[in-house]
Amino acid sequence: MERRVVKVGLLGLGTVGSGVVKMLRQNSEELAQKCGYEIEIQRILVRDLDKKRGVEVDRALLTRDVRDILDDANIQVVIEVMGGEGETRDIVLESLLSGKHVITANKDLIALHGAHLHHAADSQNVELLYEAAVAGAIPIVRVLKQSFAGDNVREVMGIVNGTTNYILSKMTQENASYEDALREAQALGYAEADPHADVSGLDAARKMAILASISMRQAVPLADVKLQGIEGVTSEDVAEAKALGQVIKLIGRARREGDSIEVSVSPMRLPEEHPLAKVNDSFNAVYVYADALGEAMLYGRGAGEMPTASAVVGDLHAVLRGRKFAAGQLELIARWA
Ligand SMILES: NC(=O)C1=CN([C@@H]2O[C@H](COP(=O)(O)OP(=O)(O)OC[C@H]3O[C@@H](n4cnc5c(N)ncnc54)[C@H](OP(=O)(O)O)[C@@H]3O)[C@@H](O)[C@H]2O)C=CC1
Numbered sequence: 001m002e003r004r005v006v007k008v009g010l011l012g013l014g015t016v017g018s019g020v021v022k023m024l025r026q027n028s029e030e031l032a033q034k035c036g037y038e039i040e041i042q043r044i045l046v047r048d049l050d051k052k053r054g055v056e057v058d059r060a061l062l063t064r065d066v067r068d069i070l071d072d073a074n075i076q077v078v079i080e081v082m083g084g085e086g087e088t089r090d091i092v093l094e095s096l097l098s099g100k101h102v103i104t105a106n107k108d109l110i111a112l113h114g115a116h117l118h119h120a121a122d123s124q125n126v127e128l129l130y131e132a133a134v135a136g137a138i139p140i141v142r143v144l145k146q147s148f149a150g151d152n153v154r155e156v157m158g159i160v161n162g163t164t165n166y167i168l169s170k171m172t173q174e175n176a177s178y179e180d181a182l183r184e185a186q187a188l189g190y191a192e193a194d195p196h197a198d199v200s201g202l203d204a205a206r207k208m209a210i211l212a213s214i215s216m217r218q219a220v221p222l223a224d225v226k227l228q229g230i231e232g233v234t235s236e237d238v239a240e241a242k243a244l245g246q247v248i249k250l251i252g253r254a255r256r257e258g259d260s261i262e263v264s265v266s267p268m269r270l271p272e273e274h275p276l277a278k279v280n281d282s283f284n285a286v287y288v289y290a291d292a293l294g295e296a297m298l299y300g301r302g303a304g305e306m307p308t309a310s311a312v313v314g315d316l317h318a319v320l321r322g323r324k325f326a327a328g329q330l331e332l333i334a335r336w337a
């Protein structure tokens with residue numbers, strides 16, 4: 001049977017973008033079999049055409065002009081892995097309003113503009129998926145939106161930032177300095193372009209705002225999240241906790257309190273035997289407490305090139321297998337006929 005081809009526009013070719021290109025190459029045959037489409041990257045938006053990349057790509061694919069993607073009617077899916085929320089919001093919005101499905105790893109964008117972007121996606125009957133935006137490879141967004149949709153979620157709690165967990169793990173297990181551990185996390189591709197977002201707790205706050213909004217069916221503004229980061233955590237604090245059989249972790253928490261939802265991010269001391277105390281390196285873990293379910297915990301890599309790419313490509317598969325994509329294809333065929 002002849003395979004149909006779907007053309008994708010990729011915004012960004014940094015840590016995550018490179019992982020996406022690698023994964024689409026490595027798994028092209030399996031993906032084509034699973035979703036029925038050959039996936040072709042049509043254009044890639046970057047800032048610097050001459051930069052050395054983590055993956056080899058045909059230079060002709062690279063562009064600095066986003067119009068090469070927005071104005072290309074053959075591109076049906078846009079993958080946004082460039083970050084930011086000003087210009088990026090406008091690009092994503094225009095993509096959705098012109099009938100392109102969008103997949104993004106950008107928690108900044110979704111925490112601030114998720115409701116508006118969802119509205120735009122719904123108005124055009126296209127998908128907006130962002131599994132990679134929260135807890136990297138862990139499929140927490142889909143689980144909360146779909147698997148636990150029939151339940152009443154009371155609380156979501158966990159470690160949702162890989163960089164800070166890496167830093168605290170290194171300080172605890174290897175007596176590393178905060179500065180050295182942060183530098184390593186940056187070199188490994190875990191940290192945000194501005195790592196202050198990680199260490200200040202802002203990145204975790206964005207993710208908790210998203211998790212609270214989707215699990216408790218009430219938009220939680222980022223500004224309502226109380227946050228404290230790990231900048232004030234010293235080697236002495238870590239050693240003192242250790243001497244008492246405790247571990248310091250940056251914990252995000254979203255709780256329904258009567259009619260309101262309380263969301264916070266702060267460093268906490270946990271007993272060494274607590275399951276979250278054993279989550280180390282760039283791993284994340286998220287607990288969900290719901291009426292019928294009781295409790296469930298999801299665990300996996302929260303940051304890094306390939307784990308994040310895995311979530312992005314999973315979303316791409318979901319788009320291509322979905323009803324909305326099929327509906328768009330039928331419309332295209334009808335217009336050609
Ligand atoms: N790194 C990780 O582990 C994870 C990251 N994320 C999210 O994924 C997104 C990407 O992260 P990451 O890959 O680490 O970031 P990088 O900084 O490594 O890559 C960003 C890419 O986007 C391009 N880019 C950025 N701004 C522009 C612009 N204005 N115009 C054109 N191109 C632009 C850059 O181009 P150039 O290379 O030319 O500079 C670069 O290729 C972010 O939203 C991040 O929060 C989500 C989960 C995990």
Ligand SMILES: N[C@@H](CC=O)C(=O)O
Pocket residue numbers: 133135136160161162163164190191192198203302303304
């Ligand atoms: N900087 C983030 C990347 C993934 O979301 C993190 O460290 O968790």
